[in-house]
Amino acid sequence: MADLAEATTAAATPEGVAAGSPAIHTVELSKRFGGTTALAGLSMTVPRGEVFGFLGPNGAGKTTSVKLLLGLIAPTSGEGWLLGQPIGDLKTRRKIGYLPELFRYQSWLSAREVLALHCELAPLERSSWKDEIATALDTVGLTERAGDRVATFSKGMQQRLGLAVALLGEPELVFLDEPTSALDPVGRHDVREVIRGLASRGTAVFLNSHLLSEVEQLCDRVAVVDHGRVIASGTMDQLLSGTTVRVRAGGLEPGDIAKLAPFGHLDVEGDQLTFTDLNIERVPELVNAIVALGARVYEVAPRHQTLEDRFLQLLDEEN
Amino acid sequence: MPSLVIARLTVQEASRRRLLLALVILTLLVVGFSAWGFNKITTVTRSDGTLLPPAQVALITSQLLIVITFMYSGVLALSAAVVAGPLISSEVESGMLLSMLARPMRRSEVVIGKWLGLAVLVGIYAAGSAFFEILAVDWATGYVPPHPIDLVLYVGAEGLALLSLGLLLSTRLAGITGGVIALVAWLIAWIAGVVGDIGASLQNQAVENVGTISHLILPTDGLWRGAVYAMEPDVVLASLRAAGTIGRANPFSAVDPPPVQFLVWVVTWFALMLALSVWSFRTREI
Numbered sequence: 192m193a194d195l196a197e198a199t200t201a202a203a204t205p206e207g208v209a210a211g212s213p214a215i216h217t218v219e220l221s222k223r224f225g226g227t228t229a230l231a232g233l234s235m236t237v238p239r240g241e242v243f244g245f246l247g248p249n250g251a252g253k254t255t256s257v258k259l260l261l262g263l264i265a266p267t268s269g270e271g272w273l274l275g276q277p278i279g280d281l282k283t284r285r286k287i288g289y290l291p292e293l294f295r296y297q298s299w300l301s302a303r304e305v306l307a308l309h310c311e312l313a314p315l316e317r318s319s320w321k322d323e324i325a326t327a328l329d330t331v332g333l334t335e336r337a338g339d340r341v342a343t344f345s346k347g348m349q350q351r352l353g354l355a356v357a358l359l360g361e362p363e364l365v366f367l368d369e370p371t372s373a374l375d376p377v378g379r380h381d382v383r384e385v386i387r388g389l390a391s392r393g394t395a396v397f398l399n400s401h402l403l404s405e406v407e408q409l410c411d412r413v414a415v416v417d418h419g420r421v422i423a424s425g426t427m428d429q430l431l432s433g434t435t436v437r438v439r440a441g442g443l444e445p446g447d448i449a450k451l452a453p454f455g456h457l458d459v460e461g462d463q464l465t466f467t468d469l470n471i472e473r474v475p476e477l478v479n480a481i482v483a484l485g486a487r488v489y490e491v492a493p494r495h496q497t498l499e500d501r502f503l504q505l506l507d508e509e510n
Numbered sequence: 511m512p513s514l515v516i517a518r519l520t521v522q523e524a525s526r527r528r529l530l531l532a533l534v535i536l537t538l539l540v541v542g543f544s545a546w547g548f549n550k551i552t553t554v555t556r557s558d559g560t561l562l563p564p565a566q567v568a569l570i571t572s573q574l575l576i577v578i579t580f581m582y583s584g585v586l587a588l589s590a591a592v593v594a595g596p597l598i599s600s601e602v603e604s605g606m607l608l609s610m611l612a613r614p615m616r617r618s619e620v621v622i623g624k625w626l627g628l629a630v631l632v633g634i635y636a637a638g639s640a641f642f643e644i645l646a647v648d649w650a651t652g653y654v655p656p657h658p659i660d661l662v663l664y665v666g667a668e669g670l671a672l673l674s675l676g677l678l679l680s681t682r683l684a685g686i687t688g689g690v691i692a693l694v695a696w697l698i699a700w701i702a703g704v705v706g707d708i709g710a711s712l713q714n715q716a717v718e719n720v721g722t723i724s725h726l727i728l729p730t731d732g733l734w735r736g737a738v739y740a741m742e743p744d745v746v747l748a749s750l751r752a753a754g755t756i757g758r759a760n761p762f763s764a765v766d767p768p769p770v771q772f773l774v775w776v777v778t779w780f781a782l783m784l785a786l787s788v789w790s791f792r793t794r795e796i
Binding site for chain 2: 224263281282284285287290291292294295296299300308309311313353356357
C-alpha cells in the first residue's frame with residue numbers, strides 16, 4: 192500500500208474506534224469465496240461527514256467491500272465498525288442508507304409505496320413517513336411519478352428511486368454503489384448535488400464508483416483497491432500531489448519509448464506521451480532526451496495530475 | 511415486525527400480479543361446472559325410468575367430490591411449488607433483497623415472513639375453494655361431506671407442505687429448479703403412497719414401508735388421505751372396511767383417519783423445514 196494510506200489507517204485500533212467513532216473503521220477485513228480471494232485485508236477509516244471514494248477496476252472487490260461493511264455477507268477474517276458499532280449491528284442499520292449496484296425494487300408497487308415500505312423497515316415514526324417520502328421524491332426528481340408503478344420506470348428512474356430509498360430517515364452514513372451507472376449527464380449532475388447536500392448536513396458518504404471524474408469532483412478522501420487489496424488511500428491532495436506532463440512528439444520508434452523510462456510512468460496513445468508523475472523541473476531534460484532520440488516535439492503541456500492519471504499509474508505499478 | 515411486513519408484501523405481490531384474481535376466476539368456473547354436473551346426478555334415471563335414490567346420489571356425489579378435491583389439491587400444490595420456488599432465489603439474483611436486508615432486519619425474518627404470506631394465500635385458497643365447492647354440491651345434491659373443516663385443514667396443510675419445501679429449495683436453487691423439484695417430489699410422494707397401499711393390500715410389510723417412509727419425508731400424500739377420509743360418508747367407510755386390505759389399495763380412499771403420531775410428525779416436519787430454510791438462507795452468500 193502506498194504511504195498515503197498512513198493518514199487513513201492511523202486510527203486502525205479498537206481504541207481509536209471507541210474514542211473517535213468514525214463513520215467506518217475496518218481492520219484487516221477479508222473475504223474469500225471458495226478458493227477466490229475477493230478482499231484481502233481491508234484496513235481503513237472514513238471520518239464522519241466526509242465523502243469517501245472507493246475506486247478500483249471491475250472485479251477489484253468494491254461491491255464485496257460494501258456488502259461486508261453492511262453486514263450482508265460475513266467476513267472470512269478481520270473486523271469492522273460502522274458509526275462505532277460492529278458491522279451487522281441491527282440498531283446501527285437504522286442510521287444507514289444504501290443504494291446497491293444491482294438496484295431493483297418491487298415492480299408491482301408505486302414509487303411512493305416502495306419508499307413507505309422502507310420507512311416501515313427502517314423503521315421510522317409513521318407520522319414522519321409523509322414528509323420523509325415527499326422530501327426524498329423531491330430530492331431525486333420523482334415527485335410527479337410518485338404514484339406510478341415501478342414497472343413503468345426507466346432504468347435511470349429506478350436508480351433515482353434507489354437513491355431516494357437510501358436518503359430516507361436522514362442517515363448518518365450512506366453507501367452508494369455505482370450511483371450514476373444508469374443515469375444521463377443531467378441525472379449524474381443531480382446525484383452529485385444530492386451527495387454534496389448529504390455532505391453539507393454532516394452525512395458520511397461511501398461512494399463506490401469507477402467514474403473517476405465524479406469521484407474527483409466529490410470526494411474528500413479516496414481509497415484505490417485492486418485484486419482485493421487497498422493499494423493507495425488518502426485525501427485527494429495527498430493522492431494527487433504529482434504533475435502530469437503530456438508531450439506530442441513525432442518520429443519516435445517503438446524501441447525509443449523504453450529509453451524514456453527514467454522519466455517515470457508513461458502512457459502512450461498515438462503520438463501522445465503522458466508522463467503521469469514527473470517533476471516539473473525535469474521537463475527541459477525530458478524534451479532534450481526526446482529530441483536526442485531523433486524525434487520532433489510539437490507540444491509540451493504540464494498539468495496537475497488528475498485522478499485518472501494517478502489511478503492508471505497505481506494500477507500499472509501494481510500489475 | 512419485519513416478518514409481518516414481508517408477509518403482507520408477499521400477499522400484496524400475489525394480489526397485484528393478479529395471481530389471486532386468476533385463482534378466484536378459475537375456482538368459480540370449476541365450482542360452476544361441477545355444480546351443473548352434480549345437479550345432473552339427481553336427474554339421472556335408471557332403466558325403469560325412476561330417479562336414483564338419495565343414498566345412491568350421496569354415494570356417487572361423495573366419490574366425485576373426492577376426485578374434484580384431488581384437482582383442487584393439485585392446483586394448490588402446483589401453485590405453491592411454482593410460487594414458492596423462486597420466492598427468495600429470484601429476489602437474491604435480481605438484487606431486490608439487498609436494499610431490504612440492509613435495513614434492521616434478520617434473514618430469518620425474511621424467510622418467516624415469506625412463509626407466513628404464502629401460508630395466508632394457501633389458507634385463503636383452500637378455505638375459499640372448499641366453501642364454494644361444498645356450497646355448490648349441497649345446492650345441487652343436498653350432500654355435505656361429513657368433516658368439511660377437517661377437509662379444509664388437510665388440503666391446506668398439503669399445500670403448505672409443498673410451499674415449505676419450495677421455500678427451502680428457493681434459499682439455494684434457482685426458482686425454476688426449486689419449483690420443478692418440489693413438483694416432482696409431490697408426484698413421487700403420491701406414487702409412493704400408492705405403492706404403500708399396494709403393499710398394505712398384499713400384506714407385504716417391505717412394500718408398505720415405502721408409503722410410510724414417503725409420508726415421513728414429504729407428508730403430502732398422508733395429508734391427502736386425511737382429506738379423503740374427511741369426505742367419505744359412513745356407507746363408503748363401511749364397505750371399505752368390509753373389503754379388508756383390498757379396500758386400502760386406492761389413492762382415492764382412506765379406511766382410517768391419519769394417526770395422531772403422523773399429525774404430530776407433520777407439525778414437527780413444518781418446524782424442521784422452516785428452521786432448515788432459515789439456516790440455509792442465513793449461510794448463503796448474497
